[in-house]
Amino acid sequence: MKNFSIRRASYEDIERIFEIESSSLALWKKEYFYNELDYDFSLMAVAEDIDGQIAGFAVFWKITGEIQLQNIAVDSRYRRLGAASSLLKWAVQQCADIRPEKILLEVSNLNRGALAFYERLGFIKTGLRPKYYGDSDAVLMEKVLNEV
Numbered sequence: 001m002k003n004f005s006i007r008r009a010s011y012e013d014i015e016r017i018f019e020i021e022s023s024s025l026a027l028w029k030k031e032y033f034y035n036e037l038d039y040d041f042s043l044m045a046v047a048e049d050i051d052g053q054i055a056g057f058a059v060f061w062k063i064t065g066e067i068q069l070q071n072i073a074v075d076s077r078y079r080r081l082g083a084a085s086s087l088l089k090w091a092v093q094q095c096a097d098i099r100p101e102k103i104l105l106e107v108s109n110l111n112r113g114a115l116a117f118y119e120r121l122g123f124i125k126t127g128l129r130p131k132y133y134g135d136s137d138a139v140l141m142e143k144v145l146n147e148v
Contacts, residue, residue: 002081004055006090009044011037016054017046024073025108027133033059036070045090047074047083058087060095067095069105084117092145100145106138115139 009017011034018030036042036059047056056074060067069091074083092100106129107114123141132138 002049002078002083004047004049004081004083004086006045006047006086009033009037009046009057013046013054013057017044017057020054020057020073020075021071023076025111028071042070043091043094045087045094047078047087049078055081056083056087058084058091060091062095062098062100064098065101067091067100067103069103085121088121102145103143104140105142106132106140108133109137109139110135118143 014030014033014037017033018028021028021033033044036044039061041062043060043062045058045060046054047058049055054075055078056072058072059070061070069088072084072087088103092103103123105118105123107118109115109128110133118141121143123143125139126142127140129138129140
């Protein structure tokens with residue numbers, strides 16, 4: 001596990017964020033990232049390595065009672081080193097003011113690595129959106145945050 005610092009993304013980060021997005025699933029256009037920076041309910045963060053290089057990013061929506069993960073990707077050179085986990089922890093901390101009860105997300109049923117990652121973190125499958133990603137289904141997942 002590496003140590004990543006997490007911070008809010010800025011307009012200056014969009015080129016690198018889009019580079020990472022383009023090398024992964026590439027579902028978002030560059031303009032989507034610019035738009036997210038303008039939404040007051042959206043949090044966009046980057047994970048930086050010790051040298052200040054952006055290793056990954058995540059986009060979350062702060063909705064009353066929940067956090068919705070909209071997009072997350074990590075540069076292939078930094079995968080399985082803790083960047084994505086650090087981004088998720090950061091989101092929970094940043095959303096403490098709304099006392100989120102859960103994190104919601106959707107992921108392609110073909111993305112076995114992501115499914116395994118989320119399950120390791122305690123997410124459970126709650127539904128399916130058939131053919132949501134064209135040829136693949138979206139698996140709906142959630143993680144309860146304030147279990148007693």
